[in-house]
Amino acid sequence: MMNGFRERIRELKAEFPMGDSALIPSIHEAVSRFGALSRDVAVVIADELGTKPEHVEAVASFYHLIKRESVGRFHFLVCTNLSCMICGAYDLFGWMKELLGVEPGQTTPDGLFSYEEAECIGSCDLAPAVLLNGERIGPLDTRDKLKNLLDGLRREVGNA
Protein backbone atom coordinates (compact mmCIF):
# COMPACT_ATOMS: atom_id res chain seq x y z
CA MET A 1 0.00 0.00 0.00
CA MET A 2 2.77 2.41 0.99
CA ASN A 3 4.80 1.47 -2.08
CA GLY A 4 2.12 2.78 -4.42
CA PHE A 5 1.90 5.91 -2.31
CA ARG A 6 5.65 6.47 -2.42
CA GLU A 7 5.55 6.06 -6.17
CA ARG A 8 2.79 8.67 -6.40
CA ILE A 9 4.77 11.18 -4.32
CA ARG A 10 7.72 10.74 -6.68
CA GLU A 11 5.43 11.43 -9.61
CA LEU A 12 4.07 14.57 -7.95
CA LYS A 13 7.60 15.72 -7.16
CA ALA A 14 8.54 15.39 -10.83
CA GLU A 15 5.61 17.58 -11.88
CA PHE A 16 7.02 20.74 -10.24
CA PRO A 17 10.10 22.83 -10.92
CA MET A 18 10.98 22.34 -7.24
CA GLY A 19 10.09 19.25 -5.24
CA ASP A 20 8.94 21.27 -2.20
CA SER A 21 5.81 22.18 -4.15
CA ALA A 22 4.76 18.53 -4.04
CA LEU A 23 4.24 18.67 -0.27
CA ILE A 24 0.64 19.89 -0.16
CA PRO A 25 -0.41 17.74 -3.16
CA SER A 26 1.18 14.75 -1.37
CA ILE A 27 -0.77 15.54 1.77
CA HIS A 28 -3.99 15.74 -0.27
CA GLU A 29 -3.09 12.41 -1.86
CA ALA A 30 -2.54 10.89 1.60
CA VAL A 31 -5.91 12.13 2.86
CA SER A 32 -7.70 10.81 -0.19
CA ARG A 33 -6.02 7.39 0.10
CA PHE A 34 -5.97 6.88 3.85
CA GLY A 35 -8.73 9.20 5.11
CA ALA A 36 -6.42 11.41 7.15
CA LEU A 37 -2.80 12.42 7.54
CA SER A 38 -1.44 10.08 10.20
CA ARG A 39 2.03 10.28 11.69
CA ASP A 40 3.12 7.19 9.74
CA VAL A 41 2.09 8.78 6.48
CA ALA A 42 3.78 12.07 7.40
CA VAL A 43 7.00 10.10 7.93
CA VAL A 44 6.72 8.59 4.44
CA ILE A 45 6.03 11.97 2.81
CA ALA A 46 8.94 13.57 4.66
CA ASP A 47 11.25 10.75 3.61
CA GLU A 48 10.32 11.10 -0.06
CA LEU A 49 10.54 14.89 -0.10
CA GLY A 50 13.70 15.16 1.95
CA THR A 51 12.20 17.00 4.90
CA LYS A 52 11.12 16.23 8.48
CA PRO A 53 7.77 14.72 9.45
CA GLU A 54 7.34 17.65 11.84
CA HIS A 55 7.50 20.00 8.86
CA VAL A 56 4.88 17.96 7.04
CA GLU A 57 2.61 18.17 10.09
CA ALA A 58 3.34 21.84 10.64
CA VAL A 59 2.28 22.64 7.08
CA ALA A 60 -0.77 20.38 7.28
CA SER A 61 -1.93 21.98 10.54
CA PHE A 62 -2.01 25.43 8.95
CA TYR A 63 -4.74 24.45 6.51
CA HIS A 64 -8.24 24.07 7.87
CA LEU A 65 -9.45 21.50 5.36
CA ILE A 66 -6.60 19.04 5.63
CA LYS A 67 -7.96 16.20 7.73
CA ARG A 68 -5.68 14.92 10.40
CA GLU A 69 -8.29 12.59 11.89
CA SER A 70 -10.65 10.38 9.97
CA VAL A 71 -14.22 11.50 9.35
CA GLY A 72 -17.49 9.86 8.35
CA ARG A 73 -18.17 8.45 4.92
CA PHE A 74 -20.32 11.53 4.35
CA HIS A 75 -18.62 14.59 5.75
CA PHE A 76 -20.44 17.91 5.84
CA LEU A 77 -18.81 21.30 5.94
CA VAL A 78 -21.61 23.52 7.22
CA CYS A 79 -20.94 27.14 6.31
CA THR A 80 -21.97 29.63 8.99
CA ASN A 81 -20.33 32.67 7.41
CA LEU A 82 -22.34 35.84 6.77
CA SER A 83 -24.58 34.99 3.83
CA CYS A 84 -25.37 31.51 5.12
CA MET A 85 -25.85 32.82 8.65
CA ILE A 86 -28.32 35.45 7.43
CA CYS A 87 -30.20 32.68 5.60
CA GLY A 88 -30.41 30.39 8.64
CA ALA A 89 -27.12 28.49 8.95
CA TYR A 90 -27.30 28.27 12.74
CA ASP A 91 -30.69 26.56 12.49
CA LEU A 92 -29.17 24.16 9.98
CA PHE A 93 -26.25 23.51 12.29
CA GLY A 94 -28.72 22.75 15.11
CA TRP A 95 -30.71 20.32 12.94
CA MET A 96 -27.48 18.61 11.96
CA LYS A 97 -26.69 17.99 15.60
CA GLU A 98 -30.25 16.89 16.38
CA LEU A 99 -30.67 14.53 13.44
CA LEU A 100 -27.22 12.97 13.64
CA GLY A 101 -27.02 12.85 17.43
CA VAL A 102 -23.31 13.64 17.55
CA GLU A 103 -21.26 16.75 18.22
CA PRO A 104 -19.37 18.54 15.44
CA GLY A 105 -16.11 16.73 14.73
CA GLN A 106 -17.53 13.40 15.90
CA THR A 107 -18.66 10.59 13.60
CA THR A 108 -21.95 8.72 13.95
CA PRO A 109 -21.48 5.19 15.41
CA ASP A 110 -22.29 3.59 12.02
CA GLY A 111 -19.35 5.51 10.54
CA LEU A 112 -21.58 7.23 8.00
CA PHE A 113 -21.82 10.88 9.02
CA SER A 114 -19.74 13.67 10.46
CA TYR A 115 -19.92 17.44 10.20
CA GLU A 116 -18.10 20.59 11.16
CA GLU A 117 -18.66 24.33 11.08
CA ALA A 118 -16.90 25.96 8.12
CA GLU A 119 -15.94 29.36 6.81
CA CYS A 120 -17.33 30.55 3.46
CA ILE A 121 -17.47 27.69 0.96
CA GLY A 122 -18.22 29.95 -2.02
CA SER A 123 -21.82 28.74 -2.28
CA CYS A 124 -23.54 31.90 -1.04
CA ASP A 125 -26.10 31.69 -3.86
CA LEU A 126 -27.29 28.43 -2.25
CA ALA A 127 -27.32 29.71 1.34
CA PRO A 128 -27.61 28.11 3.78
CA ALA A 129 -25.28 25.69 2.07
CA VAL A 130 -23.04 22.76 2.85
CA LEU A 131 -20.21 20.99 1.10
CA LEU A 132 -20.91 17.28 1.21
CA ASN A 133 -17.68 15.46 0.33
CA GLY A 134 -16.84 18.48 -1.84
CA GLU A 135 -20.23 18.84 -3.50
CA ARG A 136 -22.26 22.04 -3.03
CA ILE A 137 -25.74 21.50 -1.66
CA GLY A 138 -28.32 24.13 -0.74
CA PRO A 139 -30.42 25.86 0.27
CA LEU A 140 -30.97 23.60 3.28
CA ASP A 141 -33.39 26.03 4.87
CA THR A 142 -35.79 23.56 6.45
CA ARG A 143 -35.32 20.60 8.78
CA ASP A 144 -37.20 18.41 6.29
CA LYS A 145 -34.78 19.19 3.47
CA LEU A 146 -31.86 18.09 5.63
CA LYS A 147 -33.74 15.01 6.83
CA ASN A 148 -34.54 13.99 3.25
CA LEU A 149 -30.93 14.46 2.25
CA LEU A 150 -29.67 12.30 5.12
CA ASP A 151 -32.31 9.64 4.46
CA GLY A 152 -31.33 9.59 0.79
CA LEU A 153 -27.68 9.05 1.69
CA ARG A 154 -28.61 6.20 4.05
CA ARG A 155 -30.66 4.58 1.29
CA GLU A 156 -27.76 5.00 -1.14
CA VAL A 157 -25.52 3.07 1.23
CA GLY A 158 -28.20 0.46 1.93
CA ASN A 159 -28.70 -0.22 -1.77
CA ALA A 160 -25.02 -0.41 -2.56
Added chain:
Amino acid sequence: MPETRIILEHAGADGSESLSFYLKHGGYEAARKALSMKPQEIIDAVKASGLRGRGGAAFPTGLKWDFVPKDDPRPRFVIANCDEGEPGTFKDREIVEKYPHLLLEGMLIAARAIEAHQGFIYVRAEYPKAQGILRAAIAEAEKEGFLGENIMGTGFSFRVKVYGGGGAYICGEETALIESLEGKRGHPRLRPPYPVSYGVYGMPTVVNNVETLSNVPFIIKNGPEWYRAMGTKDSTGTKIFTVSGGVRRPGVYEFRFGDLTLRELIDEYAGGVKGKLVGVIPGGLSTPILRPEELDVRLTYEDIQRAGSLLGSGAVIVVNDAVPLASVARRSLEFLAHESCGKCTPCREGSTWLARLFREIELGHKNGNPDRIRHVIEGMRGKCFCPLGEGAVAVAGAFINKYEEEL
Protein backbone atom coordinates in the same frame (compact mmCIF):
# COMPACT_ATOMS: atom_id res chain seq x y z
CA MET B 1 -29.94 49.29 -17.47
CA PRO B 2 -29.52 45.73 -18.78
CA GLU B 3 -26.65 43.48 -17.82
CA THR B 4 -23.61 43.54 -20.10
CA ARG B 5 -22.36 40.00 -20.15
CA ILE B 6 -18.95 39.75 -21.73
CA ILE B 7 -17.07 37.29 -19.57
CA LEU B 8 -20.21 35.38 -18.68
CA GLU B 9 -21.92 35.70 -22.08
CA HIS B 10 -21.70 32.01 -22.87
CA ALA B 11 -20.93 30.60 -19.42
CA GLY B 12 -23.50 28.03 -18.46
CA ALA B 13 -24.77 27.29 -21.98
CA ASP B 14 -24.92 23.62 -22.88
CA GLY B 15 -21.35 22.33 -23.13
CA SER B 16 -19.80 25.74 -22.44
CA GLU B 17 -16.91 24.15 -20.53
CA SER B 18 -15.70 22.23 -23.61
CA LEU B 19 -12.99 23.28 -26.02
CA SER B 20 -15.23 22.73 -29.07
CA PHE B 21 -17.84 25.12 -27.66
CA TYR B 22 -15.16 27.66 -26.88
CA LEU B 23 -13.66 27.47 -30.37
CA LYS B 24 -17.11 27.86 -31.91
CA HIS B 25 -17.41 31.17 -30.06
CA GLY B 26 -14.10 32.58 -31.21
CA GLY B 27 -11.99 30.93 -28.54
CA TYR B 28 -8.18 31.19 -28.70
CA GLU B 29 -8.39 33.76 -31.53
CA ALA B 30 -7.10 36.43 -29.14
CA ALA B 31 -4.23 34.16 -28.10
CA ARG B 32 -3.40 33.54 -31.77
CA LYS B 33 -3.25 37.29 -32.26
CA ALA B 34 -1.18 37.79 -29.10
CA LEU B 35 1.33 35.17 -30.18
CA SER B 36 1.98 37.24 -33.31
CA MET B 37 2.49 40.42 -31.24
CA LYS B 38 5.61 41.51 -29.42
CA PRO B 39 5.40 41.00 -25.63
CA GLN B 40 5.62 44.75 -25.03
CA GLU B 41 2.74 45.37 -27.45
CA ILE B 42 0.54 43.08 -25.38
CA ILE B 43 1.56 44.81 -22.16
CA ASP B 44 0.89 48.22 -23.73
CA ALA B 45 -2.55 47.13 -24.87
CA VAL B 46 -3.49 45.88 -21.42
CA LYS B 47 -2.11 49.08 -19.88
CA ALA B 48 -4.10 51.20 -22.32
CA SER B 49 -7.28 49.25 -21.52
CA GLY B 50 -7.21 50.47 -17.93
CA LEU B 51 -7.85 46.92 -16.63
CA ARG B 52 -7.46 46.69 -12.86
CA GLY B 53 -7.21 43.60 -10.65
CA ARG B 54 -10.59 42.07 -9.84
CA GLY B 55 -9.54 40.18 -6.73
CA GLY B 56 -9.91 43.16 -4.43
CA ALA B 57 -6.76 45.26 -4.62
CA ALA B 58 -7.64 46.85 -8.01
CA PHE B 59 -4.00 47.24 -9.05
CA PRO B 60 -3.51 48.11 -12.76
CA THR B 61 -2.87 44.80 -14.51
CA GLY B 62 -0.73 46.08 -17.40
CA LEU B 63 1.50 47.94 -14.98
CA LYS B 64 2.03 44.77 -12.94
CA TRP B 65 3.10 42.93 -16.08
CA ASP B 66 5.35 45.79 -17.10
CA PHE B 67 7.17 45.58 -13.74
CA VAL B 68 8.54 42.13 -14.61
CA PRO B 69 12.27 42.77 -15.20
CA LYS B 70 13.00 42.79 -18.94
CA ASP B 71 16.61 41.76 -19.51
CA ASP B 72 16.57 39.04 -16.89
CA PRO B 73 17.42 35.46 -17.83
CA ARG B 74 15.46 33.86 -14.98
CA PRO B 75 12.38 31.77 -15.82
CA ARG B 76 9.06 33.54 -15.22
CA PHE B 77 5.75 32.26 -13.94
CA VAL B 78 2.08 33.17 -14.34
CA ILE B 79 -0.27 32.30 -11.50
CA ALA B 80 -4.05 32.51 -11.68
CA ASN B 81 -5.42 33.20 -8.23
CA CYS B 82 -8.55 31.11 -7.80
CA ASP B 83 -8.38 30.99 -4.00
CA GLU B 84 -11.60 33.03 -3.84
CA GLY B 85 -11.96 32.90 -0.06
CA GLU B 86 -13.55 36.29 0.46
CA PRO B 87 -16.92 35.51 2.05
CA GLY B 88 -19.74 36.39 -0.33
CA THR B 89 -17.65 35.81 -3.47
CA PHE B 90 -18.34 33.06 -5.99
CA LYS B 91 -17.60 34.76 -9.33
CA ASP B 92 -14.38 32.90 -10.17
CA ARG B 93 -16.18 29.64 -9.49
CA GLU B 94 -18.68 30.59 -12.21
CA ILE B 95 -15.91 31.31 -14.71
CA VAL B 96 -13.77 28.24 -14.11
CA GLU B 97 -16.60 25.75 -13.82
CA LYS B 98 -18.56 27.01 -16.81
CA TYR B 99 -16.01 28.62 -19.13
CA PRO B 100 -12.54 27.40 -18.11
CA HIS B 101 -10.89 27.98 -21.51
CA LEU B 102 -11.42 31.72 -21.15
CA LEU B 103 -9.12 31.69 -18.13
CA LEU B 104 -6.61 29.44 -19.90
CA GLU B 105 -6.55 31.77 -22.90
CA GLY B 106 -6.04 34.78 -20.62
CA MET B 107 -3.16 32.98 -18.91
CA LEU B 108 -1.60 32.10 -22.26
CA ILE B 109 -1.68 35.75 -23.33
CA ALA B 110 -0.20 36.82 -19.99
CA ALA B 111 2.51 34.19 -20.41
CA ARG B 112 3.37 35.53 -23.84
CA ALA B 113 3.47 39.09 -22.47
CA ILE B 114 5.97 38.30 -19.72
CA GLU B 115 7.61 35.39 -21.59
CA ALA B 116 6.66 32.72 -19.07
CA HIS B 117 6.51 29.03 -19.94
CA GLN B 118 4.90 27.65 -16.81
CA GLY B 119 1.64 28.66 -15.19
CA PHE B 120 -0.23 27.58 -12.10
CA ILE B 121 -3.87 27.90 -11.15
CA TYR B 122 -4.16 27.99 -7.37
CA VAL B 123 -7.67 26.72 -6.62
CA ARG B 124 -9.15 26.69 -3.14
CA ALA B 125 -9.78 23.33 -1.49
CA GLU B 126 -13.50 24.09 -1.32
CA TYR B 127 -13.72 23.88 -5.14
CA PRO B 128 -12.84 20.28 -6.03
CA LYS B 129 -15.30 20.35 -8.95
CA ALA B 130 -13.57 23.41 -10.42
CA GLN B 131 -10.20 21.68 -10.05
CA GLY B 132 -11.47 18.69 -12.04
CA ILE B 133 -12.97 20.86 -14.77
CA LEU B 134 -9.77 22.86 -15.10
CA ARG B 135 -7.60 19.73 -15.30
CA ALA B 136 -9.83 18.35 -18.03
CA ALA B 137 -9.77 21.68 -19.92
CA ILE B 138 -5.97 21.83 -19.73
CA ALA B 139 -5.67 18.28 -21.05
CA GLU B 140 -8.04 19.11 -23.90
CA ALA B 141 -6.17 22.31 -24.77
CA GLU B 142 -2.81 20.51 -24.72
CA LYS B 143 -4.15 17.77 -26.95
CA GLU B 144 -5.34 20.28 -29.55
CA GLY B 145 -2.20 22.39 -29.41
CA PHE B 146 -3.55 25.44 -27.54
CA LEU B 147 -1.27 24.76 -24.58
CA GLY B 148 1.95 22.81 -24.20
CA GLU B 149 4.81 22.85 -26.71
CA ASN B 150 4.84 24.86 -29.94
CA ILE B 151 1.40 26.38 -29.39
CA MET B 152 -0.54 26.86 -32.65
CA GLY B 153 2.70 26.26 -34.52
CA THR B 154 4.29 29.47 -33.24
CA GLY B 155 7.13 27.85 -31.33
CA PHE B 156 5.86 29.31 -28.05
CA SER B 157 5.47 26.89 -25.13
CA PHE B 158 3.34 27.24 -22.04
CA ARG B 159 2.20 24.61 -19.58
CA VAL B 160 -0.41 25.05 -16.88
CA LYS B 161 -0.84 23.09 -13.68
CA VAL B 162 -3.72 23.11 -11.22
CA TYR B 163 -2.66 23.41 -7.61
CA GLY B 164 -5.24 22.64 -4.92
CA GLY B 165 -5.09 24.72 -1.75
CA GLY B 166 -5.74 23.46 1.76
CA GLY B 167 -8.43 25.77 3.09
CA ALA B 168 -6.85 29.03 4.21
CA TYR B 169 -8.31 32.45 3.39
CA ILE B 170 -4.94 34.18 3.68
CA CYS B 171 -3.63 32.23 0.68
CA GLY B 172 -5.65 34.60 -1.51
CA GLU B 173 -3.01 37.21 -0.62
CA GLU B 174 -0.48 36.80 -3.42
CA THR B 175 2.68 36.31 -1.38
CA ALA B 176 0.95 33.87 1.00
CA LEU B 177 -0.29 32.04 -2.08
CA ILE B 178 3.26 31.78 -3.34
CA GLU B 179 4.48 30.43 0.00
CA SER B 180 1.71 27.84 -0.10
CA LEU B 181 2.64 26.89 -3.66
CA GLU B 182 6.17 26.30 -2.41
CA GLY B 183 4.85 23.79 0.12
CA LYS B 184 4.83 25.99 3.19
CA ARG B 185 2.40 27.47 5.70
CA GLY B 186 0.64 30.36 3.99
CA HIS B 187 2.33 33.33 5.66
CA PRO B 188 2.54 36.58 3.67
CA ARG B 189 6.01 37.76 2.73
CA LEU B 190 7.53 41.13 3.44
CA ARG B 191 7.19 43.38 0.36
CA PRO B 192 9.23 44.64 -1.46
CA PRO B 193 10.51 42.67 -3.21
CA TYR B 194 7.24 42.15 -5.02
CA PRO B 195 6.40 38.87 -6.78
CA VAL B 196 7.04 40.44 -10.19
CA SER B 197 10.75 40.38 -9.38
CA TYR B 198 10.89 37.74 -6.61
CA GLY B 199 7.91 35.42 -6.71
CA VAL B 200 7.54 31.68 -6.74
CA TYR B 201 10.94 29.92 -6.34
CA GLY B 202 12.42 33.42 -6.19
CA MET B 203 11.62 33.97 -9.87
CA PRO B 204 9.67 36.80 -11.55
CA THR B 205 6.00 35.95 -11.11
CA VAL B 206 2.73 37.59 -12.08
CA VAL B 207 -0.22 36.67 -9.88
CA ASN B 208 -3.61 37.72 -11.27
CA ASN B 209 -7.16 37.01 -10.20
CA VAL B 210 -9.22 34.67 -12.41
CA GLU B 211 -11.67 37.38 -13.46
CA THR B 212 -8.80 39.73 -14.28
CA LEU B 213 -7.17 37.21 -16.61
CA SER B 214 -10.56 36.41 -18.15
CA ASN B 215 -10.82 40.02 -19.34
CA VAL B 216 -7.54 39.85 -21.24
CA PRO B 217 -8.69 37.88 -24.33
CA PHE B 218 -11.41 40.49 -24.99
CA ILE B 219 -8.93 43.34 -24.70
CA ILE B 220 -6.56 41.71 -27.18
CA LYS B 221 -9.33 40.70 -29.57
CA ASN B 222 -11.28 43.99 -29.60
CA GLY B 223 -8.56 46.45 -28.68
CA PRO B 224 -8.03 48.66 -25.63
CA GLU B 225 -10.20 51.49 -27.04
CA TRP B 226 -13.20 49.18 -27.24
CA TYR B 227 -12.58 48.12 -23.67
CA ARG B 228 -12.05 51.63 -22.32
CA ALA B 229 -15.32 52.73 -23.84
CA MET B 230 -17.05 50.67 -21.16
CA GLY B 231 -17.23 52.00 -17.63
CA THR B 232 -15.63 55.15 -16.27
CA LYS B 233 -12.18 56.66 -16.56
CA ASP B 234 -10.87 54.89 -13.47
CA SER B 235 -13.02 51.77 -13.66
CA THR B 236 -12.98 50.36 -17.18
CA GLY B 237 -14.72 47.31 -18.55
CA THR B 238 -17.26 45.13 -16.80
CA LYS B 239 -17.39 43.68 -13.31
CA ILE B 240 -19.00 40.50 -12.08
CA PHE B 241 -21.02 40.99 -8.91
CA THR B 242 -22.21 38.20 -6.66
CA VAL B 243 -25.19 39.13 -4.53
CA SER B 244 -26.13 37.06 -1.49
CA GLY B 245 -27.53 37.24 2.03
CA GLY B 246 -30.93 38.77 2.64
CA VAL B 247 -32.13 39.08 -0.95
CA ARG B 248 -34.81 37.27 -2.94
CA ARG B 249 -32.65 36.40 -5.96
CA PRO B 250 -29.05 35.75 -4.92
CA GLY B 251 -26.76 35.17 -7.87
CA VAL B 252 -24.15 36.34 -10.35
CA TYR B 253 -24.53 39.54 -12.38
CA GLU B 254 -22.17 41.26 -14.83
CA PHE B 255 -22.38 44.99 -15.58
CA ARG B 256 -20.29 47.72 -17.07
CA PHE B 257 -18.79 49.76 -14.24
CA GLY B 258 -20.99 52.71 -13.33
CA ASP B 259 -24.08 51.48 -15.18
CA LEU B 260 -26.06 51.23 -11.98
CA THR B 261 -26.03 51.89 -8.27
CA LEU B 262 -25.69 49.45 -5.43
CA ARG B 263 -29.36 50.00 -4.55
CA GLU B 264 -30.46 49.29 -8.14
CA LEU B 265 -28.42 46.09 -8.20
CA ILE B 266 -30.16 44.86 -5.06
CA ASP B 267 -33.69 46.04 -5.86
CA GLU B 268 -33.90 45.54 -9.62
CA TYR B 269 -31.70 42.49 -10.16
CA ALA B 270 -31.37 40.60 -6.89
CA GLY B 271 -35.12 40.73 -6.32
CA GLY B 272 -35.06 43.18 -3.43
CA VAL B 273 -34.42 42.75 0.27
CA LYS B 274 -36.05 40.01 2.31
CA GLY B 275 -37.33 41.60 5.51
CA LYS B 276 -35.93 44.90 6.76
CA LEU B 277 -32.70 46.25 5.28
CA VAL B 278 -30.01 46.90 7.88
CA GLY B 279 -26.94 47.47 5.71
CA VAL B 280 -24.92 46.22 2.75
CA ILE B 281 -21.37 44.94 2.67
CA PRO B 282 -20.37 45.94 -0.89
CA GLY B 283 -17.18 44.04 -1.65
CA GLY B 284 -16.97 40.92 0.49
CA LEU B 285 -16.75 40.43 4.26
CA SER B 286 -13.55 42.40 4.71
CA THR B 287 -14.96 45.64 3.27
CA PRO B 288 -16.77 48.13 5.55
CA ILE B 289 -20.56 47.93 5.73
CA LEU B 290 -22.69 50.71 4.23
CA ARG B 291 -25.91 51.93 5.87
CA PRO B 292 -29.27 51.80 4.02
CA GLU B 293 -29.05 55.52 3.26
CA GLU B 294 -25.61 55.08 1.65
CA LEU B 295 -26.64 52.76 -1.17
CA ASP B 296 -27.25 55.26 -3.97
CA VAL B 297 -23.66 54.91 -4.99
CA ARG B 298 -22.56 53.98 -8.51
CA LEU B 299 -20.79 50.67 -8.79
CA THR B 300 -17.25 51.81 -9.59
CA TYR B 301 -14.00 51.55 -7.64
CA GLU B 302 -13.89 55.30 -7.06
CA ASP B 303 -17.53 55.85 -6.10
CA ILE B 304 -17.57 53.07 -3.50
CA GLN B 305 -14.29 54.32 -2.12
CA ARG B 306 -15.71 57.82 -1.80
CA ALA B 307 -18.64 56.32 0.10
CA GLY B 308 -16.15 54.98 2.63
CA SER B 309 -15.91 51.36 1.59
CA LEU B 310 -14.35 49.26 -1.16
CA LEU B 311 -15.61 47.48 -4.26
CA GLY B 312 -13.37 44.56 -3.22
CA SER B 313 -14.19 41.42 -5.16
CA GLY B 314 -17.70 42.63 -6.03
CA ALA B 315 -19.34 40.42 -3.41
CA VAL B 316 -22.45 42.21 -2.23
CA ILE B 317 -23.74 40.82 1.06
CA VAL B 318 -27.14 42.18 2.02
CA VAL B 319 -27.64 42.32 5.77
CA ASN B 320 -31.27 42.23 6.89
CA ASP B 321 -32.96 41.81 10.26
CA ALA B 322 -32.97 37.99 10.12
CA VAL B 323 -30.15 37.96 12.65
CA PRO B 324 -29.05 40.71 15.07
CA LEU B 325 -26.47 43.09 13.62
CA ALA B 326 -24.23 42.37 16.60
CA SER B 327 -24.12 38.73 15.45
CA VAL B 328 -23.13 39.80 11.94
CA ALA B 329 -20.35 41.95 13.39
CA ARG B 330 -19.17 39.20 15.72
CA ARG B 331 -19.20 36.59 12.93
CA SER B 332 -17.22 38.91 10.64
CA LEU B 333 -14.49 39.48 13.21
CA GLU B 334 -14.53 35.83 14.22
CA PHE B 335 -13.80 34.95 10.59
CA LEU B 336 -10.87 37.37 10.39
CA ALA B 337 -9.49 36.12 13.72
CA HIS B 338 -9.84 32.52 12.55
CA GLU B 339 -8.08 33.28 9.27
CA SER B 340 -5.32 35.46 10.71
CA CYS B 341 -2.17 33.53 9.89
CA GLY B 342 -0.59 34.37 13.24
CA LYS B 343 2.59 35.85 11.80
CA CYS B 344 2.17 39.38 13.16
CA THR B 345 1.00 40.25 16.67
CA PRO B 346 -1.32 43.22 15.92
CA CYS B 347 -3.48 41.10 13.62
CA ARG B 348 -3.31 37.82 15.55
CA GLU B 349 -4.10 39.35 18.95
CA GLY B 350 -6.11 42.32 17.75
CA SER B 351 -8.56 40.42 15.58
CA THR B 352 -9.10 37.90 18.38
CA TRP B 353 -9.87 40.70 20.85
CA LEU B 354 -12.22 42.37 18.39
CA ALA B 355 -14.13 39.11 17.93
CA ARG B 356 -14.38 38.67 21.71
CA LEU B 357 -15.58 42.22 22.30
CA PHE B 358 -18.24 41.97 19.61
CA ARG B 359 -19.27 38.67 21.20
CA GLU B 360 -19.78 40.52 24.48
CA ILE B 361 -21.97 43.08 22.73
CA GLU B 362 -23.90 40.27 21.03
CA LEU B 363 -24.58 38.78 24.46
CA GLY B 364 -25.99 42.13 25.57
CA HIS B 365 -22.97 43.40 27.53
CA LYS B 366 -22.45 46.73 25.89
CA ASN B 367 -20.94 48.70 28.77
CA GLY B 368 -17.75 50.29 27.59
CA ASN B 369 -17.16 47.69 24.87
CA PRO B 370 -17.53 50.07 21.89
CA ASP B 371 -14.71 52.14 23.34
CA ARG B 372 -12.64 49.05 24.03
CA ILE B 373 -13.13 48.12 20.39
CA ARG B 374 -11.92 51.57 19.32
CA HIS B 375 -8.91 51.15 21.57
CA VAL B 376 -7.98 47.81 19.98
CA ILE B 377 -8.50 49.30 16.52
CA GLU B 378 -6.01 52.08 17.29
CA GLY B 379 -3.53 49.44 18.44
CA MET B 380 -3.80 47.67 15.10
CA ARG B 381 -4.21 50.45 12.56
CA GLY B 382 -1.20 50.76 10.25
CA LYS B 383 0.70 48.09 12.19
CA CYS B 384 -0.49 44.89 10.55
CA PHE B 385 1.78 42.97 8.22
CA CYS B 386 -0.76 42.46 5.46
CA PRO B 387 -4.23 43.63 4.38
CA LEU B 388 -6.05 41.01 6.47
CA GLY B 389 -5.42 42.87 9.73
CA GLU B 390 -6.07 46.26 8.19
CA GLY B 391 -9.33 44.83 6.85
CA ALA B 392 -10.31 43.85 10.38
CA VAL B 393 -9.65 47.44 11.47
CA ALA B 394 -11.88 48.88 8.74
CA VAL B 395 -14.65 46.33 9.22
CA ALA B 396 -14.80 46.66 13.01
CA GLY B 397 -14.62 50.44 12.75
CA ALA B 398 -17.58 50.60 10.37
CA PHE B 399 -19.79 48.42 12.59
CA ILE B 400 -18.98 50.37 15.72
CA ASN B 401 -18.98 53.88 14.27
CA LYS B 402 -21.99 53.56 11.99
CA TYR B 403 -24.20 51.42 14.21
CA GLU B 404 -23.19 52.11 17.80
CA GLU B 405 -26.77 52.95 18.80
CA GLU B 406 -28.30 49.90 17.12
CA LEU B 407 -25.80 47.30 18.33
